[in-house]
Amino acid sequence: MTDRVTYVGHATVLIELGGTRLLTDPVLRPRLLGVIERHPPAPDEGVTRDLDAVLISHMHHDHLDFGSLRRVGRQIRLVCPAGARRTFVRRGFTDPTELATGQSTSVGATTVTATHAVHEGRRFKVGPMVEAAGFLIEGGGHSVYFAGDTDLYEGMDELAGRVDVALLPIAGWGPKLGPGHLNPRSAAEAAARIRPRVAIPIHWGTLIRRDMVPRAEHFLGEPPRRFAAQLKRLAPAVAVSVLEPGESFDLPPSAPGF
Secondary structure (H helix, E strand, O other), rough: OOOEEEEEEOOOEEEOOOOOEEEEEEOOOEOOOOEEEEEEOOOOHHOOOOOOEEEEOOOOOOOOOOOHHHHHOOOOEEEEEOOOOOHHHHHOOOOOEOOOOEEEEEEEEEEEEEOOOOOOOOOOOOOOOOOEEEEEEOOEEEEEOOOOOOOOOHHHHHHHHOOOEEEEOOOOOOOOOOOOOOOOOHHHHHHHOOOOOOEEEEOOOEEEEHHHHHHHHHHHHHHHHHHHHHHHOOOOEEEEOOOOOEEEEEEEOOOOOO
16 A cells, blocks of 8 residues: 555645555635635545544644534544643544644554644634644654644754655745744755655645635745745755645655655
8 A cells, every 4th residue: 555645735634654544634615714715626525535533733723624524523533732632522523632742642553743833723812722733643664744833943853864754834825924834935944954855845725815816826836836946955855746735645665765
C-alpha cells in the first residue's frame, strides 16, 4: 500500500501511512460563516471513507468546522489539543483524545505526537484556554509533520532529521494574516529549520472572502510561487511539491535517503 498525502484544501489533508488514514482539520463545505467561500470544486467524497482518526489542530472555524465533522460521524476518533476535549463531548463526539505538546497516541499503524504551535487556539478569544498544536505522524517507515497554524518558534529545529514531509501553511483566506501564521517567506524559514526531505505548502488556494472573489486567481495562486522561490533561497536542499486542492503526493518506499 502506497504511503500518500492528499491536499484536500486549506488545512485539510488526508495522510495515509502504513495503511492508516488520518484527516487533518476537515473543512468540506462550500462556505463558512456566510462570507468565506471554497473556490475549487468540492472535495472527493472518498477522503472521508474508512478514516482511522481526525486530527484537529485548534478551534478556529477554518480548522474546526462542526458541519464537516458531522459528515465524518460523531463516533470518529478525534485527536485534539489540550483543553479541547470538553467542547467535543458537549457536541456529542464520543472518542476525543487530548494531547499536550510532546504527548503521543497510537492510531492504527501510526504514532501521533502533538508539537508546539504559536497561535491562539480558542474558538473565540474568551473562555477556557485551548492550546494550538501541530502533529508529527510516524508510521509505515515515514514521517509527516502537519503544522496546523503557527508562527516560527524557538525549538522548531528540534524536528530536524525527523520529518520526511512537512505540511506548512503559507497563506490564509483574507487579505491579511494575523499573528500566529506563517507566510511564504517564514514558511520557507520553517523548512530551513526543520529540514524535511519535501515541503508541501498548505493553507492556500482554497478559501476566500466573498468580496475578494473577483481577484481570486491572483490571491489564491501567488503564495505557492512565492514560497517555492523563498525555499530555493533559504533551504535549497529541501524539495518542494506544490499540490492543487485534490492532488496527491506519493512517498517512495521507505529506504535510506528518504
